[in-house]
Amino acid sequence: MGNLTGGTGVDSFTGAGGSSLSGAINDGGGATALSGTIQTAGNQTYTGAVTLNAATTLTSTAGGAINFGSTVNGAKTLAVNTAGTTTFGGIVGGTTALTSLTTDAGGSTAINGGAVTTTAAQTYNDAVTLGAATTITGVGNTFASTVNGAQALSIIDSGTATFGGAVGGTTALTSLTTDAGGSTAINGGAVTTTAAQTYNDAVTLGAATTITGVGNTFASTVNGAQALSIIDSGTTTLGGAVSVTSLTTDAGGSTAINGGAVTTTAAQTYNDAVTLGAATTITGVGNTFASTVNGAQTLSIIDSGTTTFGGIVGGATPLTSLTTDAAGTTVISTTRIATTGSQTYNDAVTGNGLTLATSGGAVVAANAANDFGTLAVSGTGIQISDANALSIALTDAGNSVIRAVGALAISGNVTGNLTSTAGGATTLGATTVGGYLDATAAGAITQSGLLNVTGNLWAMTTSGNILLNNFTNVLGGTVSLIAPLSHGALGAGSDVWLTANAIKVGTVRPSNAADTNVGITAARVTIEAPNGGSTIQADGKQGLITADASFSITPSLKILANGVIGDLATANPTSVGLGVQTSGLVMVVGDAAADGTIMLFGDDKIQPKYEFSGDPKHRSVKYNGVEATNAQLTGALDAAYLDIRNQTTEIRESGFAKENANKVLRRGVVTSAGPGQPAVDDSTGMASAGMCDGKFNNGRLTCQ
Numbered sequence: 001m002g003n004l005t006g007g008t009g010v011d012s013f014t015g016a017g018g019s020s021l022s023g024a025i026n027d028g029g030g031a032t033a034l035s036g037t038i039q040t041a042g043n044q045t046y047t048g049a050v051t052l053n054a055a056t057t058l059t060s061t062a063g064g065a066i067n068f069g070s071t072v073n074g075a076k077t078l079a080v081n082t083a084g085t086t087t088f089g090g091i092v093g094g095t096t097a098l099t100s101l102t103t104d105a106g107g108s109t110a111i112n113g114g115a116v117t118t119t120a121a122q123t124y125n126d127a128v129t130l131g132a133a134t135t136i137t138g139v140g141n142t143f144a145s146t147v148n149g150a151q152a153l154s155i156i157d158s159g160t161a162t163f164g165g166a167v168g169g170t171t172a173l174t175s176l177t178t179d180a181g182g183s184t185a186i187n188g189g190a191v192t193t194t195a196a197q198t199y200n201d202a203v204t205l206g207a208a209t210t211i212t213g214v215g216n217t218f219a220s221t222v223n224g225a226q227a228l229s230i231i232d233s234g235t236t237t238l239g240g241a242v243s244v245t246s247l248t249t250d251a252g253g254s255t256a257i258n259g260g261a262v263t264t265t266a267a268q269t270y271n272d273a274v275t276l277g278a279a280t281t282i283t284g285v286g287n288t289f290a291s292t293v294n295g296a297q298t299l300s301i302i303d304s305g306t307t308t309f310g311g312i313v314g315g316a317t318p319l320t321s322l323t324t325d326a327a328g329t330t331v332i333s334t335t336r337i338a339t340t341g342s343q344t345y346n347d348a349v350t351g352n353g354l355t356l357a358t359s360g361g362a363v364v365a366a367n368a369a370n371d372f373g374t375l376a377v378s379g380t381g382i383q384i385s386d387a388n389a390l391s392i393a394l395t396d397a398g399n400s401v402i403r404a405v406g407a408l409a410i411s412g413n414v415t416g417n418l419t420s421t422a423g424g425a426t427t428l429g430a431t432t433v434g435g436y437l438d439a440t441a442a443g444a445i446t447q448s449g450l451l452n453v454t455g456n457l458w459a460m461t462t463s464g465n466i467l468l469n470n471f472t473n474v475l476g477g478t479v480s481l482i483a484p485l486s487h488g489a490l491g492a493g494s495d496v497w498l499t500a501n502a503i504k505v506g507t508v509r510p511s512n513a514a515d516t517n518v519g520i521t522a523a524r525v526t527i528e529a530p531n532g533g534s535t536i537q538a539d540g541k542q543g544l545i546t547a548d549a550s551f552s553i554t555p556s557l558k559i560l561a562n563g564v565i566g567d568l569a570t571a572n573p574t575s576v577g578l579g580v581q582t583s584g585l586v587m588v589v590g591d592a593a594a595d596g597t598i599m600l601f602g603d604d605k606i607q608p609k610y611e612f613s614g615d616p617k618h619r620s621v622k623y624n625g626v627e628a629t630n631a632q633l634t635g636a637l638d639a640a641y642l643d644i645r646n647q648t649t650e651i652r653e654s655g656f657a658k659e660n661a662n663k664v665l666r667r668g669v670v671t672s673a674g675p676g677q678p679a680v681d682d683s684t685g686m687a688s689a690g691m692c693d694g695k696f697n698n699g700r701l702t703c704q
Contacts, residue, residue, distance in 0.1 A: 013038055024064065040064065049090070052076035052098065060084060063107065068092070075099055075119070083107045086126075093117030105144070121159070130173065143167070146188070150174055158182045168192030172212075180219070196234070205244060218242070221259070230255075238262065251290070273311070276319065289313070296320055296340070303328045314338030321361065343379070351375070362398065389424065399435065408441070411449055419511055425464065436477065436510035447471065456480070456510040458518065461494070466522070469497040472530060478506030478543070479520070485548045486523035493523025493549060503527050505543040505579065519543035519579075528560040544579040551609060556584025559598070580608060587611045598622065
């Protein structure tokens, strides 16, 4: 049979198995009823409305076009097979939904009517082109090949909608939307739209996938052992938990993580700004936040690789908290991380010029492999460790514990206690501590700013000096400063110099009551309370000042004060005075008429030797309760000094003074060894210095 042309009325075409037209079918423009198997070699054109009276299969064996110019209805199955183009020009299943619709793999399908509705599946095995905004309604719809067309595509499917080929690869769709029922399988590798993609149902990836759109939303879960890449100049929203091989977003737009968890077996790379809409756990290997991270939510990072923060975290909206796991490392390449609650870095952290700030929680970065360089921290309870040198500024409403393998520089404000440990030198900048300050260092301990410590001050170095004398420090508690003595393997020993408004020598380490290796200990000790009314005094539990440098013209203990030394309010100065243990020279500097009494106590077997840089009459010195009316001196140099100070002070720089010094230095003297002690002939003391001119230098007589 050749061509078949219907009339303008209602035509009915019923195919029988095995029958075929060698030509084409044209319904002539009227309505058409179809049923059975209709096979032609050429085109099939159904210009009018089509009704399916039975299950229908339309086949063009020569690849002719099969065109539905108008609607197609009927609760029957429809299969279309052609290597040409199948065109649905009107709504399919709009009045009576088809049972199912299937096209074969050859040719293509053009959906131009706006909607295709079936009660079961729609299966497009060929390439699909959209000629109008289209809604596909069915159960288990499959686009086995590509889908293109600058139109909106909406999928309503209570089963699984499957995209087997690239969507929008040749001509991007305008938008793509799936409903909340069922799921969507993206197996074709890419979905591209010029506007948004909205997946309201669960999404499964069957291939490495790139989603390109503007304002893409995954309202439910995303799963699949595949890589997911999102290119979005708007906001990508992850509304459900995500579990894929890897996840990458581009630098444009932003990503909202609202689903609580993103899990990958490889890396997650967020090149755009990230906002957290729920408490979030990021699990991956080598996660990167290249831009900012914000949101009043908790963020937990589980990463056996390197987690990188490239943008400010919590700058616009602070996170609630931030936690990293112990595995892997964290690299902070930005300047600030802010939270309202705690920050806990369990892995090794690298950063420099960084501020870690929390308005109501602890900041803990205690991993021994951390490397911060320069760091500012604010919080309530700070614990920081560093494998190298560290410079840290603190604002802590709790207690701070700071450790550095190398040198350590500390400054700031701590409401509670401050404990520091350094493998090198420690520099204390302007620091206010509401509790105690406990500093241990392998190198020198010095200051670059004023210390204001409400509690006790304890500092120990195993090598180097403790010099806290650049400012008049404010100390509210006891002080213990421990530096190497002059004997043993430590060589010549170290110096301790403390300047403060008041000095009380402690007996117990504030951070460890079992540690009683306290007091002020060094080869040479200088204590200074220079302000009027300042005191170097006892508190009833006075520790010892131990200075073991041997006797010489360099004092082993120097006391500089314009106030009381000791506690005059007690009747027992031997128990509450300033404890001293030294066999070297004790220099007392201070010559004001209002200077108070020096109350010292110690071992009677070790009598200190004194030197004054002022008029002794202005000072009253008591050692173990016995007043020394004259300075105790040993050695010709000290004798000459006393002789000149007492007898020729007003002309001490005159030629007479020098001549007097020459004679005394040359011949030696017999001196008093102290109250109640026998005279000692010490004419060999400094006489070996020979003939020289006497010269005063900083209150001391020396040879020119």
